[in-house]
Amino acid sequence: MTSQEVRAQFLNFFKGKEHKIVPSAPMVIKDDPTLMFTNAGMNQFKEFFLGNSEAKSKRVADTQKCLRVSGKHNDLEEVGKDTYHHTMFEMLGNWSFGDYFKKEAIEWAWELLTETYKIDKDSLYVSVFEGSDDADKLEMDKEAFELWKGIVPEERIIMGNKKDNFWEMGDQGPCGPCSEIHVDIRSKEEKEKIPGATLVNQDHPEVVEIWNLVFMQYNRKADGSLESLPEKHVDTGMGFERLCMVLQGVKSNYDTDVFTPLIREIETITGHKYGKNEDVDIAIRVVADHARAVSFAIADGQLPSNNGAGYVIRRILRRAIRYGFTFLDTSKPFMYQLVKVLGETMGKSFPELKEQYQLIENVIKEEENSFLSTLEQGLVLLDSIIASSKDKTISGGKAFELYDTFGFPIDLTSLILEEKGLKLDKEGFDKALQEQKDRSRAASEISKEDWTILTSDSDQEFIGYDSLETEVKIVKYRKVSTKKDGDQYQLVFNLTPFYAEGGGQVGDKGYLEAPNGDVTYIIDTKRENNEIVHFSETLPKSISETFKASVDKRQRWRTASNHTATHLLHQALREVLGTHVEQKGSAVHSKYLRFDFSHFSKLSVKELRDVENFVNARIEGHLPLEENRNIPIKQALADGAMALFGEKYGDTVRTIRFGQSIELCGGTHVENTADIWHFKIVSEGAVAAGIRRIEAITSDAVKKFYFENNRMLYEIKDLLNNAQDPVKAVQNIQEENTALRKQVEQLSKDKAKGLKNELVAELKDINGIQFLAKKVNLDAAAIKDISFEMGGQISNLFLLLGADKDGKALLSCYISKDLVSNKGLNAGQIVRELGKFIQGGGGGQPFFATAGGKNPSGIEEAFEHAKRLVVE
Ligand code: ATP
Numbered sequence: 001m002t003s004q005e006v007r008a009q010f011l012n013f014f015k016g017k018e019h020k021i022v023p024s025a026p027m028v029i030k031d032d033p034t035l036m037f038t039n040a041g042m043n044q045f046k047e048f049f050l051g052n053s054e055a056k057s058k059r060v061a062d063t064q065k066c067l068r069v070s071g072k073h074n075d076l077e078e079v080g081k082d083t084y085h086h087t088m089f090e091m092l093g094n095w096s097f098g099d100y101f102k103k104e105a106i107e108w109a110w111e112l113l114t115e116t117y118k119i120d121k122d123s124l125y126v127s128v129f130e131g132s133d134d135a136d137k138l139e140m141d142k143e144a145f146e147l148w149k150g151i152v153p154e155e156r157i158i159m160g161n162k163k164d165n166f167w168e169m170g171d172q173g174p175c176g177p178c179s180e181i182h183v184d185i186r187s188k189e190e191k192e193k194i195p196g197a198t199l200v201n202q203d204h205p206e207v208v209e210i211w212n213l214v215f216m217q218y219n220r221k222a223d224g225s226l227e228s229l230p231e232k233h234v235d236t237g238m239g240f241e242r243l244c245m246v247l248q249g250v251k252s253n254y255d256t257d258v259f260t261p262l263i264r265e266i267e268t269i270t271g272h273k274y275g276k277n278e279d280v281d282i283a284i285r286v287v288a289d290h291a292r293a294v295s296f297a298i299a300d301g302q303l304p305s306n307n308g309a310g311y312v313i314r315r316i317l318r319r320a321i322r323y324g325f326t327f328l329d330t331s332k333p334f335m336y337q338l339v340k341v342l343g344e345t346m347g348k349s350f351p352e353l354k355e356q357y358q359l360i361e362n363v364i365k366e367e368e369n370s371f372l373s374t375l376e377q378g379l380v381l382l383d384s385i386i387a388s389s390k391d392k393t394i395s396g397g398k399a400f401e402l403y404d405t406f407g408f409p410i411d412l413t414s415l416i417l418e419e420k421g422l423k424l425d426k427e428g429f430d431k432a433l434q435e436q437k438d439r440s441r442a443a444s445e446i447s448k449e450d451w452t453i454l455t456s457d458s459d460q461e462f463i464g465y466d467s468l469e470t471e472v473k474i475v476k477y478r479k480v481s482t483k484k485d486g487d488q489y490q491l492v493f494n495l496t497p498f499y500a501e502g503g504g505q506v507g508d509k510g511y512l513e514a515p516n517g518d519v520t521y522i523i524d525t526k527r528e529n530n531e532i533v534h535f536s537e538t539l540p541k542s543i544s545e546t547f548k549a550s551v552d553k554r555q556r557w558r559t560a561s562n563h564t565a566t567h568l569l570h571q572a573l574r575e576v577l578g579t580h581v582e583q584k585g586s587a588v589h590s591k592y593l594r595f596d597f598s599h600f601s602k603l604s605v606k607e608l609r610d611v612e613n614f615v616n617a618r619i620e621g622h623l624p625l626e627e628n629r630n631i632p633i634k635q636a637l638a639d640g641a642m643a644l645f646g647e648k649y650g651d652t653v654r655t656i657r658f659g660q661s662i663e664l665c666g667g668t669h670v671e672n673t674a675d676i677w678h679f680k681i682v683s684e685g686a687v688a689a690g691i692r693r694i695e696a697i698t699s700d701a702v703k704k705f706y707f708e709n710n711r712m713l714y715e716i717k718d719l720l721n722n723a724q725d726p727v728k729a730v731q732n733i734q735e736e737n738t739a740l741r742k743q744v745e746q747l748s749k750d751k752a753k754g755l756k757n758e759l760v761a762e763l764k765d766i767n768g769i770q771f772l773a774k775k776v777n778l779d780a781a782a783i784k785d786i787s788f789e790m791g792g793q794i795s796n797l798f799l800l801l802g803a804d805k806d807g808k809a810l811l812s813c814y815i816s817k818d819l820v821s822n823k824g825l826n827a828g829q830i831v832r833e834l835g836k837f838i839q840g841g842g843g844g845q846p847f848f849a850t851a852g853g854k855n856p857s858g859i860e861e862a863f864e865h866a867k868r869l870v871v872e
């Protein structure tokens with residue numbers, strides 16, 4: 001059965017059980033402060049489990065792109081070393097939101113595996129939560145146990161502890177017991193030797209968990225206590241690649257048709273064969289897996305970068321590059337060549353891979369290039385560390401520096417050291433790493449109190465598209481504390497005009513006014529689990545009152561201007577540069593907007609001007625906002641609305657139209673493009689291979705910009721004695737300046753020539769040495785010039801020149817090469833000695849050296865000392 005068929009059968013099966021099939025949510029999460037990447041199928045349904053929104057369909061199934069490389073689930077270091085963990089994988093899942101519970105979940109899972117997929121019943125084991133005797137005092141999941149007993153022999157049911165069989169969303173939130181299904185794919189002989197039941201959950205590569213059925217029945221509160229959920233839910237997750245392994249009768253996920261095309265390509269590119277040498281095999285698996293994960297992330301709009309989610313992606317890619325570099329002898333970019341194969345194998349189910357193939361390839365190639373050169377630099381540095389080390393051990397601090405500033409991986413460091421017979425102080429390294437982790441953890445630690453609920457009326461309607469002011473009640477509030485922001489309060493209202501940060505647009509600011517006039521400032525608005533949360537630094541005194549909630553109108557207007565301008569800019573870029581331009585990121589602030597897009601070269605001055613003119617023509621065209629709040633996504637797309645890769649859209653969407661620009665968008669906009677006033681690009685540059693960034697301003701920021709420029713122009717004119725034509729005046733000054741500089745240069749040359757002749761005349765012959773020590777009024781460069789000129793002209797020269805420049809002493813010593821070799825004189829050494837007299841130091845080469853010091857009055861003494869040297 002091909003992997004395509006495996007996927008299709010899963011979805012079909014649950015369709016047959018009245019499930020709605022939904023698309024995978026993006027793997028990169030953009031609007032959730034608690035999570036960077038989707039790490040389980042349930043992430044996109046969190047709000048239903050928390051009871052913040054109601055699911056439209058109570059039964060849902062899908063395949064979800066997951067990435068487990070950070071936070072609670074981090075499998076990165078396992079990947080490649082074993083054969084069944086990936087960074088990115090697909091999780092097949094079925095859900096019940098307050099609908100069916102354990103019985104159906106268990107029976108259907110069994111039916112699918114044994115009847116549809118026809119997996120041998122005797123190779124399956126299931127686990128059930130055994131209960132806990134800690135503070136929670138949880139009972140064993142008898143219900144699941146009884147259900148399973150009706151299906152499988154009792155000896156195939158394994159009791160699992162809290163770690164494996166009790167699932168929690170986080171420190172707080174929904175949780176409950178789970179039942180896992182494991183499969184034993186060992187040979188008959190192996191099975192006879194060791195019973196499969198003893199290998200479940202023992203990290204055996206051929207006895208692996210494939211499916212986890214979670215039964216959510218509790219809610220964990222901030223104080224750690226559990227309460228029963230009013231509605232019970234089912235959340236299941238099955239590893240797609242592992243399922244393919246079982247159904248295709250192979251022993252490793254990497255031997256399924258999901259990975260073999262990639263592996264064949266890696267073999268062709270590198271000339272290494274898979275299956276001959278363990279180190280090479282690991283490297284090939286790492287490369288195949290990571291190429292997939294990184295490509296999906298880029299397709300979802302997450303480029304490698306230096307922080308946050310981008311840094312995680314960069315680290316995955318670098319891990320693969322390094323494995324290639326060390327074990328596959330790849331010293332040139334090669335991974336980008338896998339993108340094409342990936343598009344061919346997975347492009348059918350995930351068209352984003354195919355459509356963005358060129359961009360993904362470019363980004364990966366550039367990352368490879370830059371990391372390979374970092375690796376080379378690191379190698380040079382490591383060599384010098386090795387050369388300068390006194391004993392056979394390299395300190396952990398040095399290794400950490402390499403790791404931290406060059407991204408030079410520690411296992412590579414220790415491998416190289418090992419090859420050279422040196423040792424690494426691994427403990428010291430671990431300590432330095434831990435300290436760094438502690439520092440960043442402390443900085444990002446958040447503590448949240450439980451919500452205090454004031455009223456159960458929790459419609460939480462957003463009315464901010466239509467009004468900026470309304471009467472509100474506070475539904476609930478809590479205190480949150482972070483190192484960065486200190487104590488803050490989060491407030492949820494029954495309805496709100498405040499726009500919550502999202503879709504690249506910042507959250508609204510404003511204030512709450514109590515009936516007695518007391519004001520509480522709202523400093524930010526964010527969405528958490530589909531609730532609109534308002535942030536304040538203080539709590540209103542009379543919390544149960546009705547407040548007047550007002551959005552800061554000016555900030556909103558500026559932000560809306562920038563958002564509408566962003567749409568116009570997007571349209572302009574596609575018009576001026578071509579339809580290959582895709583939005584790759586956007587940030588709409590009140591003071592400026594930033595827009596990242598795919599395009600392969602720098603924009604010319606003309607292109608920039610054309611883009612600006614295009615946008616401004618639409619501003620001057622007074623185009624009205626045409627908003628459609630609730631239309632089916634199919635219709636919106638048919639109307640020509642632009643959807644973004646990696647964005648999650650519902651069945652119905654909101655469209656924003658200004659003239660010919662139509663976008664799917666949840667942001668706030670001006671009523672008419674004329675409200676933007678004017679649009680001005682302030683910068684254009686590259687952010688990655690094939691991705692450009694434009695920053696621009698609108699509304700009163702443009703006014704300020706022109707005022708500021710105008711003020712500067714007046715100042716310049718003033719400096720130019722109110723010249724009529726300041727440009728001409730500056731050109732004149734520049735010309736004059738060039739002529740003057742030439743004159744000065746000539747004069748200095750003449751002066752130096754005169755001085756040189758004087759110095760030559762003053763030379764004294766001491767023991768065959770042409771000696772002179774003298775103070776001159778020249779700078780270091782001129783002294784050097786004159787010394788070298790005299791050296792070229794006079795043999796056996798010992799010239800010591802001193803200067804007193806702005807209270808600092810300078811000594812410069814020139815010794816002819818013949819003196820250096822015949823008499824063993826060394827300017828470097830001499831200068832070092834003389835440095836003492838001027839309270840300083842210096843050095844250089846045997847024939848020319850200089851010293852600087854803070855005591856000019858010592859120059860004469862230094863001269864005396866030098867003369868004694870020569871006489872002796
Ligand atoms: P494991 O113990 O094998 O790491 P898990 O307990 O972390 O699995 P769950 O969080 O229950 O797994 O995820 C549900 C299913 O997703 C698992 O049964 C497994 O089939 C699959 N899965 C989990 N992690 C990975 C991974 N890193 N790569 C591939 N599949 C995975």
Ligand code: MG
Binds near residue numbers: 075
């Ligand atoms: Mg795991």
